[in-house]
Amino acid sequence: MAKQTVPVKKNETITLTFEDLTHEGNGVGKINGYPLFVPNALPGEEATVKVVKVNKNFGFGKLIELRNVSTERVDPTCHVNCNGCGLQHMSYKLQLEMKQNQVKNAMKKIAHLEHIPVHPIIGMEDPLHYRNKVQIPVGEKNGELITGFYQKRSHRIIENTETCTTHNKTINEVVKAIRAIANKLGIKAYNEEKHSGVLRHIMVRTGNATNEIMVVLVTRTEKLPNKEIVIKELIETFPTIKSIVQNINDKRTNVILGKKTKVLWGEEYIYDRIGDLSFAISAKSFYQVNPEQTKVLYDKALEYAQIGSSDVVIDAYCGIGTISLFLAQQAKRVYGVEIVPEAISDAKKNAKLNGITNAEFFVGGAEKVMPWWKAQGLNPDVIVVDPPRKGCDEELLKAMIDMGPKRIVYVSCNPSTLARDLRILEDEGYETKEVQPVDMFPQTGHVENVCWLEKKVSN
Ligand code: SAH
Numbered sequence: 001m002a003k004q005t006v007p008v009k010k011n012e013t014i015t016l017t018f019e020d021l022t023h024e025g026n027g028v029g030k031i032n033g034y035p036l037f038v039p040n041a042l043p044g045e046e047a048t049v050k051v052v053k054v055n056k057n058f059g060f061g062k063l064i065e066l067r068n069v070s071t072e073r074v075d076p077t078c079h080v081n082c083n084g085c086g087l088q089h090m091s092y093k094l095q096l097e098m099k100q101n102q103v104k105n106a107m108k109k110i111a112h113l114e115h116i117p118v119h120p121i122i123g124m125e126d127p128l129h130y131r132n133k134v135q136i137p138v139g140e141k142n143g144e145l146i147t148g149f150y151q152k153r154s155h156r157i158i159e160n161t162e163t164c165t166t167h168n169k170t171i172n173e174v175v176k177a178i179r180a181i182a183n184k185l186g187i188k189a190y191n192e193e194k195h196s197g198v199l200r201h202i203m204v205r206t207g208n209a210t211n212e213i214m215v216v217l218v219t220r221t222e223k224l225p226n227k228e229i230v231i232k233e234l235i236e237t238f239p240t241i242k243s244i245v246q247n248i249n250d251k252r253t254n255v256i257l258g259k260k261t262k263v264l265w266g267e268e269y270i271y272d273r274i275g276d277l278s279f280a281i282s283a284k285s286f287y288q289v290n291p292e293q294t295k296v297l298y299d300k301a302l303e304y305a306q307i308g309s310s311d312v313v314i315d316a317y318c319g320i321g322t323i324s325l326f327l328a329q330q331a332k333r334v335y336g337v338e339i340v341p342e343a344i345s346d347a348k349k350n351a352k353l354n355g356i357t358n359a360e361f362f363v364g365g366a367e368k369v370m371p372w373w374k375a376q377g378l379n380p381d382v383i384v385v386d387p388p389r390k391g392c393d394e395e396l397l398k399a400m401i402d403m404g405p406k407r408i409v410y411v412s413c414n415p416s417t418l419a420r421d422l423r424i425l426e427d428e429g430y431e432t433k434e435v436q437p438v439d440m441f442p443q444t445g446h447v448e449n450v451c452w453l454e455k456k457v458s459n
Contacts, residue, residue: 006034006054006056006059007031007032007034008031008034008036008051008054008059009051009054010051010052010053010054011050011051011052012050012051013048013049013050013051013064014031014048014049014051014061015046015047015048015049015067016029016031016036016038016041016046016047016049016061017029017045017046018038018041018042018043018044018045018046018047019043020043021042021043021098021101022037023098023102023415023445024086024445025039025086025087025090025095025098025445026038026039026040026041026086027039027040027041027042027043027045027063029041029049029061034057034058034059035057035058035059036049036051036058036059036060036061037058037059037060037061038060038061038062038063039062039063039086040063040089041063041066042070042072042073042089042090042094043070043072044068044070044071044072045066045067045068045069045070045073046066046067046068047063047064047065047066047067048063048064048065048067049061049062049063049064050062050064072090072091072093072094073089073090073091074088074089074090074091076088076089077128077165078163078164078165080148080158080160080161080163080164081151081158082148082149082150082151082158082161082164083149083150083151083152084149084161084164084166084444085166085443085444086443086444086445087442087443087444087445088165088443092123092127092442095123095127095439095442095443096121096123096439098445099121099437099439099445099447100118100120100121100437102415102447103118103121103415103435103437103447103449104118106415106416106418106419107415107419107422107435109419110416110419110420110423111418111419111420111422111423111426111432112423113419113422113423113426113432116432116433116434116435117433117434117435118435118436118437119434119435119436119437120437121437121438121439121447122293122296122300122436122437122438122439123439123442124290124292124293124439124442127439127442127443128165128166128442128443129165129166129167129168129169130166130168130289130290130291130292130293130442131166131167131168131171131289131290132168132171132205132206132207132208132272132287132289132290132291133171133203133204133205133206133287133289134164134167134171134175134202134203134204135201135202135203135256136148136149136161136175136201136202136203136204137149137150137155137157137200137201138157138179138182138189138190138199138200138201138202139157139189139190140188140189140191140197141157141159144183145179145182145183145187145188145189145199146159146179146189147159147161147162147175147178147179147202148160148161149161155192161175162175162176165443166442166443166444168206168208170204170206170211170213170238171204171206173238174204174213174215174234174238174241175202175204177233177234177237177238178202178215178217178230178234179202181229181230181233181234182199182230185225185226185229185230186225187199187224187225187226187230190219190220192252195220195252196220197220198219198220198221198223198224198225199217199218199219200218200219200220200249200256201216201218201256202215202216202217202218203215203216203218203247203256203257203283204216205270205281205283205287206270207270207271207272207273207281208272208291208292209272209273209274209291210270210271210272210273211240212240212241212242212243212270212271212272213238213240213241213242213243213270214241214242214243214244214245214269214270214281214283215234215241215243215244215245216245216246216247216257216261216283217230217244217245217246217247217264218246218247218248218249218256218257218258219246219247219248219249220248220249220250221248221250222248224246224264227246227264230244231244231264231265235265235266241266242266242267242269242270242271243263243265243266243267243268243269243270243283244263244264244265244266245261245262245263245264245268245283246261246262246264247260247261247283247284248260248261248262257283257284261282261283261284261342268282268283269281269282269346269349272287272291274291274294274295274298274322275295275298275326277322277325277326277350277354278350278353278354279320279321279322279346279350279353280320280346280349280350280353281320281346282320282342282343282345282346283342284340284342284343285319285320285340285342285343285346286319286320286340286343287319287320287322288322288440289440289441290440290441293438293439293440293448294322294440296438297411297438297440297448297450298322298323298326300436300438300450301323301384301409301411301450302323302326302327302330304407304409304434304436304450304451304452305327305382305384305407305409306382306407307327307330307331307382308330308331308381309330309331309332310332310381311330311331311332311380311381311382312331312332312333312334312335312378312379312380312381312382313327313328313331313333313334313335313380313381313382313383313384314334314335314336314337314370314373314378314380314382314383314384314403314405315327315334315335315336315337315384315386316336316337316366316370316383316384316385316386316387316396317337317338317366317385317386317387317388318336318337318338318343318347318361318386319338319340319343319347319386320343320346320347320350321336321346321347321348321350321351321359321361322350323384323386323411324336324347324359324361325350325351325354325356325359327359327382327384328351328356328358328359329356331358331382332358333358333359333360334358334359334360335359335360335361335362335373335378335380336359336360336361336362337361337362337363337364337366337369337370338361338362338363338366339363339364339365339366340363341363344361344362344363347359347361348361365393366385366387366392366393366396367392367393367394367395367396367399368395370395370396370399370400370403371395371398371399371402373399373403374399374402374403378403379403379404379405380403380405381405381406381407382405382406382407382408382409383400383403383405383407383408383409384408384409384410384411385400385408385409385410385411386410386411386412387412387417388413389413389414389417390414390417391412391414391417391418391420391421392417392421394424397421397424397425397428400425401425401428401429401430404429404455405455406454406455407452407453407454407455408425408430408452408453409450409451409452409453410422410425410449410450410451410453411448411449411450411451412448412449412450412451413440413446413447413448415447415449418449418451422451422453425453429455429456429458430453430454430455430456431453431454431455431456432451432452432453433452433453433454434451434452435449435450435451435452436449436450436451437449438450
């Protein structure tokens with residue numbers, strides 16, 4: 001085979017026409033078939049580009065100057081380059097198109113399911129200020145405590161992120177206030193290199209339907225200097241704060257939360273409502289970050305699950321039991337499994353809170369608990385899975401197939417691992433009926449899907 005020569009050199013300046021987008025939202029332009037990925041460039045645009053990296057089969061470029069501008073280019077609502085959202089320069093219409101194509105491509109190329117219906121992605125009416133949670137790093141600059149997200153591939157903090165247009169506005173206000181209070185009281189920021197200082201991260205979570213606020217101060221030390229004043233000022237400024245929690249993380253690690261959590265003021269939980277159910281959410285538990293779209297996603301999952309009153313259902317990766325409790329309203333019995341013990345204790349509390357008695361919750365790795373359930377003779381009619389980005393473990397897929405439910409609903413935040421797992425399920429007797437993408441994370445390249453599978457009828 002003839003060796004392909006790379007037609008560009010590093011640091012060379014070229015003119016490039018863009019024809020496509022990668023799933024991170026980079027523009028793709030080709031020189032003699034060799035693709036260059038360029039952040040901030042859109043299909044249909046032509047630009048002067050500096051080649052910054054040259055690999056064997058593809059390269060990266062930096063946009064120097066646009067020669068023509070796509071009609072889908074918009075002025076970003078935020079000019080802080082924190083890398084949290086890569087798609088702010090695209091019209092929302094183009095963002096949705098891009099995500100739709102990403103899902104279709106994954107279905108075609110990874111799952112080999114080009115024929116299945118991928119419904120048009122459900123977007124938001126107002127795709128800004130949707131996030132109900134932030135975990136923001138704390139650092140120091142010129143003796144001042146600063147807050148902001150890390151720059152890409154570094155731990156340099158970019159300040160002024162409280163103008164962020166994806167967080168809800170309350171969150172931005174709370175972060176700003178905590179920073180001011182900490183500075184006033186001389187609370188030291190954590191220093192990663194020296195493993196010294198106190199405040200590492202500020203986490204803020206809000207209940208969209210209740211307006212309740214939880215503040216989590218992640219510290220290296222047990223001691224939080226001037227704790228009483230911090231509490232007093234926060235609750236005076238934000239009367240809807242219901243919970244102030246300290247989480248202690250004394251490890252040299254990139255993991256944000258440490259093992260130990262103590263309530264400094266108020267409750268261990270905040271509450272939120274989705275539809276007709278209420279949920280208590282504690283600091284360490286997962287809770288969907290886009291409340292408006294969560295309802296859309298869950299409604300679709302329930303529609304696909306088609307639960308009958310005699311059905312036994314498993315909700316794997318159940319978090320605080322959100323999907324489980326909706327399922328339980330229709331099913332005979334629901335079993336939820338989740339690896340974070342705090343989330344399971346929330347789930348049990350949530351069942352009680354809503355008067356639901358036919359849901360049971362178990363702590364453990366779903367990939368371990370499911371085979372054990374199978375061995376105990378549990379054969380559910382329907383299984384719902386909602387794994388993290390890495391998708392389902394092989395052991396879990398095997399347990400599902402062995403249990404042989406009539407229906408599987410797969411909720412996924414990663415189209416590639418979803419498609420990989422669908423292929424396995426297809427090969428083992430399940431048929432993918434429909435895929436519904438939901439835009440849970442506008443302005444970012446992430447896309448959520450809910451997927452309906454039926455057991456194939458054997459001859
Ligand atoms: N369905 C829930 C949670 C989805 S997020 C909701 O909609 O809120 C995925 C969840 O899987 C998280 O709560 C995470 O803690 C949990 N998890 C991660 N790995 C796991 C594993 N191996 N076994 C069980 N749960 C796991």
